[in-house]
Every structure is written in structure tokens, then in C-alpha cells.
Amino acid sequence: MPTVKYQKGDTVMGRWPGSSLYYQVKVLGFDSKSQLYTVIYKDGTELELKEQDIKSVTGFQTRSRSRSRSRSPARRRSRSRSPARTTRRSSSRTAAAVAATAITESTPSSRRDTRLKDTVEVRLSPVVSAYAALSLSDYRQGKASLFSEAKVEAESEKNQGPYNLRRRKADGDAKPAEAKPDQPEKKAKEAEKLNLTKLILLIFLLFLVLPTGAYFWLLFLPAWVLFVILQGNLTDPSLINAPPPLPPLDTFWDAQALCFVILWILFQALLYILPVGKLSEGMPLRSGVRLKYRTNGFFAIMVSAIVVAVAVHQGADLTYIHSHFLQLATATFIISVLLSIYLYVRSRYAASEELALGGNSGNVVYDFFKGRELNPRIKNFDLKFFCEMRPGLIGWCLINFAMALAEMKKHNLDAPSYAMILVNLFQLLYVVDGLWNEEAILTTMDLMHDGFGFMLAFGDLVWVPFTYTLQAYYLVLHPNALSLPAVIAIVTLKLIGFYIFRKSNSEKNAFRRNPSNPKLSHLKTIPTATGKSLLVSGWWGVVRHPNYLGDLIMALAWSLPCGFSHLLPWYYMIYFIILLVHRDSRDMSECRRKYGSAWDEYCRTVRYRIIPRVY
Numbered sequence: 001m002p003t004v005k006y007q008k009g010d011t012v013m014g015r016w017p018g019s020s021l022y023y024q025v026k027v028l029g030f031d032s033k034s035q036l037y038t039v040i041y042k043d044g045t046e047l048e049l050k051e052q053d054i055k056s057v058t059g060f061q062t063r064s065r066s067r068s069r070s071r072s073p074a075r076r077r078s079r080s081r082s083p084a085r086t087t088r089r090s091s092s093r094t095a096a097a098v099a100a101t102a103i104t105e106s107t108p109s110s111r112r113d114t115r116l117k118d119t120v121e122v123r124l125s126p127v128v129s130a131y132a133a134l135s136l137s138d139y140r141q142g143k144a145s146l147f148s149e150a151k152v153e154a155e156s157e158k159n160q161g162p163y164n165l166r167r168r169k170a171d172g173d174a175k176p177a178e179a180k181p182d183q184p185e186k187k188a189k190e191a192e193k194l195n196l197t198k199l200i201l202l203i204f205l206l207f208l209v210l211p212t213g214a215y216f217w218l219l220f221l222p223a224w225v226l227f228v229i230l231q232g233n234l235t236d237p238s239l240i241n242a243p244p245p246l247p248p249l250d251t252f253w254d255a256q257a258l259c260f261v262i263l264w265i266l267f268q269a270l271l272y273i274l275p276v277g278k279l280s281e282g283m284p285l286r287s288g289v290r291l292k293y294r295t296n297g298f299f300a301i302m303v304s305a306i307v308v309a310v311a312v313h314q315g316a317d318l319t320y321i322h323s324h325f326l327q328l329a330t331a332t333f334i335i336s337v338l339l340s341i342y343l344y345v346r347s348r349y350a351a352s353e354e355l356a357l358g359g360n361s362g363n364v365v366y367d368f369f370k371g372r373e374l375n376p377r378i379k380n381f382d383l384k385f386f387c388e389m390r391p392g393l394i395g396w397c398l399i400n401f402a403m404a405l406a407e408m409k410k411h412n413l414d415a416p417s418y419a420m421i422l423v424n425l426f427q428l429l430y431v432v433d434g435l436w437n438e439e440a441i442l443t444t445m446d447l448m449h450d451g452f453g454f455m456l457a458f459g460d461l462v463w464v465p466f467t468y469t470l471q472a473y474y475l476v477l478h479p480n481a482l483s484l485p486a487v488i489a490i491v492t493l494k495l496i497g498f499y500i501f502r503k504s505n506s507e508k509n510a511f512r513r514n515p516s517n518p519k520l521s522h523l524k525t526i527p528t529a530t531g532k533s534l535l536v537s538g539w540w541g542v543v544r545h546p547n548y549l550g551d552l553i554m555a556l557a558w559s560l561p562c563g564f565s566h567l568l569p570w571y572y573m574i575y576f577i578i579l580l581v582h583r584d585s586r587d588m589s590e591c592r593r594k595y596g597s598a599w600d601e602y603c604r605t606v607r608y609r610i611i612p613r614v615y
């Protein structure tokens with residue numbers, strides 16, 4: 001019988017995931033199946049840790065005592081309040097003070113420093129000095145609890161630098177960024193609203209989260225793609241009517257379509273591996289390692305555009321894509337299933353630190369759907385990154401272009417309709433922007449946290465190119481005339497959405513990559529126990545997901561050119577609201593788990609999730 005080393009109620013030192021920092025935690029229990037301990041940190045964050053990430057408190061005492069003698073908290077405090085300190089230094093030290101509440105593992109200093117550099121996003125020297133200045137006994141006496149000290153520091157240093165929590169005059173509001181206590185009735189109303197939203201979300205989430213939900217989604221997602229493709233071919237399509245009768249089985253299959261899809265994927269893979277463009281570093285993994293990614297997506301779409309233009313010039317008939325839409329979708333679906341099987345099988349041989357958190361439930365169907373391995377790679381070829389950014393995304397533009405040609409052919413036009421041009425240009429801009437800023441994808445949830453399985457493989461290869469193109473597909477058979485004022489209004493809406501989307505994504509990406517970036521020094525932040533800070537002003541101070549807000553406004557601008565005769569071209573908008581509300585709530589709980597009370601403070605300061613004053 002294996003013995004359990006730490007018992008419920010024991011106070012031990014738990015390593016913070018992805019770092020070499022240890023915090024005092026209490027053991028809440030042990031799961032013999034997963035061999036994980038559930039522990040709770042002082043700020044209320046609960047995590048599951050492996051036995052090797054836990055140390056007994058006594059192991060840390062000797063080391064820390066020697067440090068505490070030389071640097072007292074008083075000394076540290078007086079030093080830190082020196083008027084001579086610059087703004088920048090104050091900011092890093094505040095963050096460092098939080099990092100300093102953790103105790104590093106007794107490793108050789110060189111190793112410790114490199115790990116810190118990778119995992120704690122504050123400048124190294126202040127972290128080390130502040131770290132050295134704090135003794136374990138201080139920590140254990142509660143003088144430096146996980147967040148209280150950070151708050152005291154931040155409050156005492158108001159107006160001193162970019163990282164304090166007080167708004168400046170320039171912001172047009174001298175109120176501090178911390179939330180004020182609410183009125184009781186207001187709170188009750190909010191709680192009621194929250195409960196209702198939570199209930200609706202819960203029903204939806206049950207399908208997605210429960211292992212049984214995976215069976216549903218595995219069948220539903222492909223069936224839905226088939227449904228919308230068949231609907232798009234009807235004169236009077238409807239999203240709510242019963243599905244049209246299934247065409248004979250042999251209409252789904254076309255060997256030539258399969259060849260085209262394989263050729264397209266291989267062509268994109270070739271462009272991806274070419275030693276052209278930047279090698280970008282991903283975010284640090286749990287092991288501290290940072291993977292490298294070839295971010296040459298813009299180059300890939302440019303070369304693809306030239307090759308397609310030459311092919312059309314040579315007489316290639318791209319309207320084949322419109323007339324064989326169903327067969328192309330079937331072929332791509334087969335490839336996504338084969339890829340998912342491969343991913344699942346190889347994940348069985350992957351080391352545990354290569355697996356994503358979640359997706360390892362032990363339920364084969366659920367794990368197959370969610371994906372187990374975080375960054376499956378064949379040598380340097382990153383399958384998840386490639387699938388997310390290349391064949392489907394660039395394929396989306398190719399299909400839209402083919403739909404424009406099909407519209408011209410069908411209606412004997414010299415040029416595509418305004419509506420078709422707008423849809424094509426808007427979505428092209430979205431994709432080109434995504435590829436131009438390809439590095440930013442490395443700080444998104446999918447790349448950082450999600451395993452690669454059927455959901456993403458199917459999503460990237462089938463869902464994106466065959467459902468995100470529905471507006472263009474719809475317009476081929478259902479033209480919609482647009483007046484000039486309508487065109488101007490829609491273009492304006494698109495540009496507003498794009499501006500919010502791009503600015504907010506770039507702000508977060510730049511901050512995550514370099515928290516001391518001078519261009520961001522005007523922004524206020526909240527430090528967290530992990531060493532990372534949260535932006536609390538700028539776009540991330542307007543709502544908690546400003547990038548989703550911009551994306552939703554753009555989605556509206558994509559559907560408007562198709563008019564209001566049918567629901568089908570509005571499908572993307574409806575789907576996107578559901579997807580983003582779900583992603584937002586998934587991200588909220590993930591961040592709550594990671595950042596504990598700092599996250600709560602952020603949520604109190606930035607009250608709305610996606611739409612200011614609405615949601």
C-alpha cells in the first residue's frame with residue numbers, strides 16, 4: 001500500500017506552478033488516483049500539486065534564518081521609501097515585494113536566477129534583492145502575507161509610478177482604482193443578475209465540461225457544419241427549420257477534393273518550415289522552458305496569394321471550391337479526425353509535464369475531444385501552432401475569394417457585389433492582421449493552456465474555413481444590394497471594432513512580453529503572487545476582455561452586408577457571442593485560480609466583462 005507523505009491539515013511549503021517559488025500552504029487532501037495533493041495558499045488559491053512540488057516547512061527554516069538576520073523588514077521598508085527612488089524602481093520593487101513573499105527552493109543560485117528570469121515577469125535584480133531581504137520568519141509571522149504587503153506598498157506609493165493603483169489626474173478621475181464598498185441593495189441586485197447568468201452558463205457549460213458532453217460535441221459539431229453548408233445552398237435557408245434531407249452518401253465523397261486539401265496543407269507546411277521570418281519565443285512552460293516558433297505567417301499568406309493569382313491567371317477555375325464545398329469539407333473533416341487520433345495516441349507516450357492541465361480525465365472520449373498534449377511537436381514542427389494559424393486561416397481567405405468569383409460567374413457580373421467585397425476585405429484584414437501579429441497568438445489561451453485534440457484540430461481545419469466563410473457562401477446565391485451610406489456605416493463600424501481589438505491585444509501582448517516596456521509605463525497594474533501583474537488601466541481597465549469587445553463589433557460588421565432576410569449569415573455573430581461568453585467565463589475561473597485575491601481585486605476594479613455597463 002503506498003503511503004501518503006503529507007496529511008490533511010499539514011502546513012507545508014508548496015511550489016508555485018511554473019516557478020521555483022515556494023509558499024506556505026495547507027494540505028486539504030490527497031487524491032490517490034491522480035496522486036495529487038490539494039493545497040490552499042494563504043490568499044485562498046487552491047491548487048493541485050505533485051508530491052515533488054511540496055517540501056516540509058522545516059527544510060526551509062535554516063536557510064531563511066540566516067537571511068533574516070542580515071536584512072530586517074524595517075531596513076527593507078526604509079530603503080524602499082527613499083525619496084530618491086525613481087518611478088520605475090518603485091514599480092518593480094512593488095511587484096518584487098510580492099514575489100519576495102515566496103521562498104525559493106534551495107538550488108544553486110545560478111539555476112534559481114534563470115528560472116526566476118523566465119517565470120517571474122519582473123526585473124531580476126530587484127526581485128533578488130527584495131527576495132533576499134525577506135525572511136521566512138517574517139513571512140510566517142504574517143508580516144508579508146501574499147497580498148496584504150503588496151497592497152500596503154501600492155497604497156503607500158500612490159502617484160509614484162506606473163504600477164500604483166491610484167488613477168492620475170490625466171485620467172480625468174482622481175478616485176483610487178480600488179473598488180469602493182457597494183450599497184447592500186446594489187450588491188443584492190448584482191448577485192441576482194449574476195446568479196441568473198451563472199445558471200444559463202452552467203447549463204451550457206455542463207455540456208462542454210462534463211465528460212459526457214464530449215460525446216455530444218463530437219457528434220454535434222460536424223453535424224452542424226454539414227447542416228449550415230446544406231442550408232447555404234437552399235433558396236430560403238433557415239437556421240431554425242428542420243434540416244434538409246441528407247443528400248445521397250456518395251455526394252459527400254470526392255477523391256479530387258481530398259487531393260486538393262492534402263496539397264493545400266502540405267503547401268502551407270512547406271511555407272511554415274522555410275527558414276524565413278522570425279523565431280519567436282513562447283511563454284514559459286511549467287518546466288520553465290520557452291519553445292521557439294517560426295512566426296512567418298505573413299510571408300505564408302503573401303506567397304499563397306501570389307501562387308493563387310498565378311493559378312487563376314493560368315486558367316484554374318476556383319469556383320470549383322463553391323461547387324464542391326461539401327466534398328472539400330468532408331475531406332478536411334477526415335483529415336482532422338485522423339490528426340486527432342494521431343494526437344491522442346502520441347499523447348499516451350508523452351511525459352506528464354508535457355500534458356495540458358485538463359484533458360487528462362482518464363475518460364478516453366473526453367480526452368480525445370479536449371486534447372491532452374500541450375505542444376505536440378514533430379521535431380521543431382509545432383502542430384497546434386501550425387493548424388491554428390495556417391491551413392484553415394489562410395484557407396478561409398482562399399474560400400472567400402473563390403466565393404467572390406462564383407458570385408461573378410453565377411450572376412454574370414464584371415465585379416463582385418459591394419456586400420461580397422466588404423465581407424472579403426473585412427475578413428482578409430482580420431486574417432492578415434492575425435498573421436502580421438502572429439507572435440501575439442503565443443500569449444492566447446489556446447497556445448498557453450489548451451491541449452491539442454479533436455476540438456482544436458477540427459476547429460482550426462474544418463470549423464474556421466467552412467463556417468467562417470458562410471457570409472460569402474451565402475452571398476453567392478443570395479445577393480444583397482447595399483447603398484453607399486450603408487457601406488460607409490458598415491466600414492466605420494468595422495474600423496472601430498478593429499481598432500479596439502488590435503490595440504487591446506497589442507497592449508496585453510507587449511505587457512506580457514516585457515512588463516517594464518517604457519511605452520506602457522503610463523498604465524496602472526495590480527501585482528499578483530505569481531510575479532506577473534495585471535493591467536488595470538488602458539483597454540484592460542475598460543472591460544476585462546476588451547479584445548472580445550472589438551472582435552464582436554467586427555463580427556457585427558461582417559454580417560450586416562448580408563442583410564436581414566435570413567438568419568444564416570448571422571450565424572457567426574450568434575456563435576461568436578456564445579463562444580466568447582464561454583471563453584470569458586473559462587478564463588475568469590482560470591485566472592481566479594492562478595491569481596487568487598489579486599484577481600478578485602481586478603474584478604472589483606474593472607466591473608464589466610466584455611461590454612461596458614451591460615455585461
Ligand SMILES: NC(=O)c1ccc[n+]([C@@H]2O[C@H](COP(=O)([O-])OP(=O)(O)OC[C@H]3O[C@@H](n4cnc5c(N)ncnc54)[C@H](OP(=O)(O)O)[C@@H]3O)[C@@H](O)[C@H]2O)c1
Binds near residue numbers: 443508535583
Ligand atoms: N475569431 C475567433 O473565432 C476567435 C475565437 C476566440 C478568440 N478570438 C480572439 O483571439 C484573441 C485571444 O483570445 P483568448 O481567448 O486567447 O484570450 P486573451 O484575452 O487573449 O487571453 C486571456 C489571458 O490574458 C491574460 N490577462 C487577462 N486579463 C489581463 C490583464 N488585465 N492584464 C494582463 N493580462 C491579462 C491572462 O493570461 P496570463 O495572465 O496567464 O498571461 C488571461 O488568461 C482575442 O482577441 C479574441 O477575440 C477569436
Ligand SMILES: CC(C)=CCC[C@@H](C)[C@H]1CC[C@H]2C3=C(CC[C@]12C)[C@@]1(C)CC[C@H](O)C(C)(C)[C@@H]1CC3
Binds near residue numbers: 221393458459
Ligand atoms: C470547434 C469549436 C466550436 C471551437 C474551436 C475554437 C477555434 C475555432 C477558435 C479558438 C481560438 C480561435 C482563434 C482564432 C481562430 C478560431 C479559433 C482557433 C484566430 C486564429 C483568428 C484570427 C485572429 O486574428 C486571432 C486573434 C489570431 C485568433 C486567435 C484565436
